[in-house]
Amino acid sequence: MxxxxxxxxxxxxxxxxxxxxxxxxxxxxFFIKTLKGEVKTYISAKDLVSVLSARLYENQERKKLxxxxxxxxxxxxxxxxxxxxxxxxxxxxxxxxxxxxxFYLPAEQFFNILKKTxxxxxxxDNRRETLNIDIVRYNINSVKIETKSNGTIVRIQTQKSFSDxxxxxxxxxxxxxxxxxxxxxxxxxxxxxxxxxxxxxxxxSDQINETAQIALNIKSKIISHEWYQNHDxxxxxxxxxxxxxxxxxxxxxxxxxxxxxxxxxDAGHGGKxxxxxxxxxxxxxxxxxxxxxxxxxxxxxxxxIKVVYTRTEDVFIPLWKRTQIANDAAGKxxxxxxxxxxxxxxIKGFETFLHSWDKTATAIDVAARENAVIEFEEKKxxxxxxxxxxxxxxxxxxxxxxxxxxxxxxxIQEELxxxxxxxxxxxxxxxxxxxxxxxxxCVLIESGFVSNPSEEKNLKSPSYRxxxxxxxxxxxxxxxxxxxxxxxxx
Numbered sequence: 001m002x003x004x005x006x007x008x009x010x011x012x013x014x015x016x017x018x019x020x021x022x023x024x025x026x027x028x029x030f031f032i033k034t035l036k037g038e039v040k041t042y043i044s045a046k047d048l049v050s051v052l053s054a055r056l057y058e059n060q061e062r063k064k065l066x067x068x069x070x071x072x073x074x075x076x077x078x079x080x081x082x083x084x085x086x087x088x089x090x091x092x093x094x095x096x097x098x099x100x101x102x103f104y105l106p107a108e109q110f111f112n113i114l115k116k117t118x119x120x121x122x123x124x125d126n127r128r129e130t131l132n133i134d135i136v137r138y139n140i141n142s143v144k145i146e147t148k149s150n151g152t153i154v155r156i157q158t159q160k161s162f163s164d165x166x167x168x169x170x171x172x173x174x175x176x177x178x179x180x181x182x183x184x185x186x187x188x189x190x191x192x193x194x195x196x197x198x199x200x201x202x203x204x205s206d207q208i209n210e211t212a213q214i215a216l217n218i219k220s221k222i223i224s225h226e227w228y229q230n231h232d233x234x235x236x237x238x239x240x241x242x243x244x245x246x247x248x249x250x251x252x253x254x255x256x257x258x259x260x261x262x263x264x265x266d267a268g269h270g271g272k273x274x275x276x277x278x279x280x281x282x283x284x285x286x287x288x289x290x291x292x293x294x295x296x297x298x299x300x301x302x303x304x305i306k307v308v309y310t311r312t313e314d315v316f317i318p319l320w321k322r323t324q325i326a327n328d329a330a331g332k333x334x335x336x337x338x339x340x341x342x343x344x345x346x347i348k349g350f351e352t353f354l355h356s357w358d359k360t361a362t363a364i365d366v367a368a369r370e371n372a373v374i375e376f377e378e379k380k381x382x383x384x385x386x387x388x389x390x391x392x393x394x395x396x397x398x399x400x401x402x403x404x405x406x407x408x409x410x411x412i413q414e415e416l417x418x419x420x421x422x423x424x425x426x427x428x429x430x431x432x433x434x435x436x437x438x439x440x441x442c443v444l445i446e447s448g449f450v451s452n453p454s455e456e457k458n459l460k461s462p463s464y465r466x467x468x469x470x471x472x473x474x475x476x477x478x479x480x481x482x483x484x485x486x487x488x489x490x
Contacts, residue, residue: 035097035104042097042104045076055159065103068159072118078103083110085117140186140212147198151223151241154200156214158184158234167236169227177216179227179238184212199242216240260480262306263299264331264440267292268338271316276341278456285314287459288337291447294469295337299476326440333408333476334442339459341451348452349423350416350468352409353444354402404441407482411475412445419471422448422455445472 032051033044045065049056055068063078075084078098083090092109111124139159146153156179166182186205191214194203201217216238223241230237267289269275275284289311296307308329310322317325326334340351409427417424447468448455458464 033102034107035099040094041107043107043110045103045105047102048105060101063098069114069118074118076103076105083113085113088117090117138185138187140181140184140214141190142187143191143194143203143214145194145197145200145203151239152198152200154216154238154240156236156238158236161229161231161234162236164229167227167229169225169238171218171222171225175218177218177222177225177238177240179214179236181212181214181236183210186212186214199240260305260332260483262308262329262331263333263335263476264308264310264326264329265292265296266310266322266326266334266336267312268336269316270311270314273316276339276450278341278450278459279345279453280456280460282450282456282460284339284341284450287339287450287465288447289314290462291465291469291472292337294466295335295472295476298469298473302473303477303480305480326442331440333479334440335408335472335476336442336444338444338446340446340449342449343451345451345453348449348455349425350413350420350448351425351446352412352427353446354405354409354427354429354442404479404483405443408441408475408479409443411478412443412472415471415475415478416447416468419467422458 032047035042045067046056049067049069052069057066057068058064065076065078067074067076072085076082076096078096081092081095083092090113092106092113094106094109096106097104108124111122115122115124140156141159142157144155144157146155162181162183167179169177169179171177186207188205188207191203191205196202196217199218199220201219204215204217206213206215218240220242225238225240227236227238229235267285269285270289271285273285275288277283292309293312296309299305300307308325308331310325311317322336323334406427413424413427448459450456450459
């Protein structure tokens, strides 16, 4: 499809309580279901998404719907009047109605917000009950640049997945990296406003018939480059590797970037996923949420570190979303809290894990149990494929991440050993999806075995959980002090 092609939709007059809106798109005809109140018209969210060739995610259990329209993420909930567009909230006068497994939006109010935020070409005539939408159906919307110590990651946000054979890339002798996407329709006005970062001076894009092309002007020599596709969210990820020294120009600025000012705390499991359950009914999700919040309160009160939580309530968060939260928050440290379980009820003690795809037999068992969370996810992610992608991403991070993760894990084990009388099971490595993709030092803490009756009793005790939290807090403080001393000495 040509990027300059304009699509006009006209909504015809409603005549009954339940009616279909006829939508004309060039040579095709579509219909949008409506509900008509005494003075207001409500439109079907699902039909609107279909007409716009957009995407949606539905959670019937929580009565929530996420619309992906023109590069925007729009969250709506049945029975409320609020919309969340990306990270901004908007309030309508009337609430969203639910009918026949669909969500109906107050047309005039919703379209007014949509026009201001997402579709400036939208014109809605409430009196005539007509809608005119003037848009281009883009499937490539934006570019995000992530600077690493030895290269740069470029994420091209897309509305769909493309066949790998329709994507190609090369670097010319003048320092331009080109990626070409057959079937791509690119929003050039948005992409050409992308501000360069790291080794990328600027971003340019062009639409050539049915093919989109993105060009990155590179200011450093590239050692190697790769690309791959993610599928949730849809994106093409480009890795551009350079020598470490080429990326560190302003030492003072670099030190500040590495300063430990934001920590992301992840309470494992939650909601419909209870995690491990002890003989007396103790649920992992409840224990770790309490420990996580205790650690967070100590850090906020005593250190001034900004604490970001993946969850503060009993809700389910998919594994991929947890590290996304950490990366979006520009976290400098990611800690995932858990308690262990084993068929052997005599086993007890605490241990801390680093992320690695090279695993011992014991580590495989632990990782398999924690990774089983996948079965609770509404929309299954291809984690097997994702794990390979994460390996590529991990190589882009500085080796400092692993070293720092090891230092933090060792500190946690040392401090917990001072607080607890159960065995210190040491620092181990395993392949946890919840840690995969975190662009920062990260650890997973197993604070005990809920499968051991005596340790389950301990874990149920608020005073015992306080001891665990205090030990982890002291470990973070020790790690922070050591890290900042290194930065000061450099």
